Amino acid sequence: MAENSLTQHVASLEAGEHVIAAAFLSDEPALALANGAIRLGDRNVAAHPQGAILCAALDGDRLLTGGDDGRVVATSPDGATQMIGDEKGKWIDAIAAREGALAWSAGKIVRARDAKGIVKTWTAPTSARGLAFLPKGYRVAAAHYNGVSLWFPNADAAPQVMEWKGSHLDATVSPDGRFLVTSMQENALHGWRLGDGRNMRMTGYPGKTRSVSWSHDGHWLATSGAEACVVWPFKEKDGPMGKAPRECGVRPHRITQVAFHPRALVVAVGYADGLVLLCRLGDAAEILVRDSAPDEGAISALAWDKTGARLLFGTDAGRAGLLTLPA
């Protein structure tokens, strides 16, 4: 692996706290930290001065964060913060954003706020653990116990429920809107074809999948939770049904984070021992970004910039780095 290495192109960044999420605001690398701050370039933004950041989502050039202080805060590239929601100390469990709209959950309470600032509220049957916007229309998928509800915030109708027994954690929708996928408590993914509600099981993980990423063409879903990056094919009408997933980055360490490159079929893979690899899907070629450093924590955040020239990563022990691909 040594000859295929980009490690000399990585600049180390000061995080100092568990990195919850990574993002680029305009061109500035941003790290959302467990102490409630956002490390933006070399500044510290006190987004949640009284709490920890629990979840984050990027919308254009705004970073939206939810904290255990009950607040939903938007941070702009200039470091300005705006409080968008306040659940009076109830933890913000999940957050999702799309084109100026955002949604968050606190226990069973799910709120959606459109680009004009109008907030609608829906109560889930049990705690809503994961949220995702559908790519078309103004509709939110909320994962909970025994399924996912598809909620139109602007309609009075009860949400459509996609049922599947068990505890659903994170939710994601394919970029073309054809498939909805959740991670589950029992080390599996569950998928639905939204057109007809057909179920698909994606199993075989030794641990929970808590990070997923769609390829830029929407044909592949990369997933964490195994000792290889498991990549499911979603190009065909039936999605991954009856097909074996691709595997890349096989190592004897659990994968904790995945992030597809925004333009190429290359996935960045972060491991529990702190190593980061780039894997090319076609031939499974690998390039090392960061070497194993078990004392410096597990990779807990990974993000590409918009053009795919830079990769930002952070660990749960407060280390972070920025890869700039050589031109």
Place this chain on the structure above:
Amino acid sequence: MSESDKTPVTVLTGYLGAGKTTLLNRILSEPHGKRYAVIVNEFGEIGIDNELVVGADEEVFEMNNGCICCTVRGDLIRIIEGLMKRKGKFDAIIVETTGLADPAPVAQTFFVDEDVRARARLDAVVTVADAKWLAARLRDAPEAKNQIAFADVIILNKVDLVTPAELAEVEARIRAINPYARLHKATKCDVAISEVLERRAFDLDRILDIEPEFLHVDDHDHHDHDHGHGHHHHGLKHFHDEEMQSVSARLDGDLDPNKFMPWINALTQEQGPKILRCKGIVSLKDDPKRFVFQGVHMMLDGEPQRDWKAGEKRESKVVFIGRDLDEDEIRRGFLACAA
């Protein structure tokens, strides 16, 4: 992560009105120098300012194996995951359950969820019981009985409100269900906090002595354990609970692991819904280490512990607490595992 690096979690149970909140407030207000994150069901009951008080929803989820006893607390998994982002801000976690809660899903969460297990360990289940009303609740409230059966530590509270005879009776009724828990008599939950927290009762390497505490009736620690088989009742009025009982068995010498492992697995699989808790220290043939295990319903956790010491008598002991257990069958099955 080693066991000692994991955050200890104390589960506080107790039927309505027993004094659970009194105990919680005492734990939080005493100057013990420890910082606790507290997971509560009702905000506002705690009279102490504590920045790490988290409201829970007590969401009990079934596992996907179709079995009614295999349940976990979904909200607890989420909360512990979130609390770990505040690591370094607190030393231990206390989970308060509602008065009507079954402790099993809470305990099972620590067996089932890999991420919770990696970061936290169940320290003990502490049950607060009302000396005046417990006997009645054991008759009419299955939840109260579960809480007693599950406990590692029982605080028999409000003993000032009962006569010595009533106290002896309620104690005997507790012992009929759970002879193994540490029992403390208290008024206004005035027990030493060290008797409640950091008990390490759930640690496999601390199941050192599973002899019943029959003889600790007066709380003055007379060290006259009966190392025979724990079925004597010196002077203590004895009750048999119709429904809930404990079964213990002991065997001199080794067990055959090829018999014992299948037996304990099959027993907990088949009778899991009836078995609330089990514990054991066993001597496996040709193994220099003591094998310790414990379980909740169908979930078992076991590992080799320290070496048997030179001169230490190799023996095997198991304990089951549950509903409608077939004592003879369990004991026969266990004895048949002899090497």
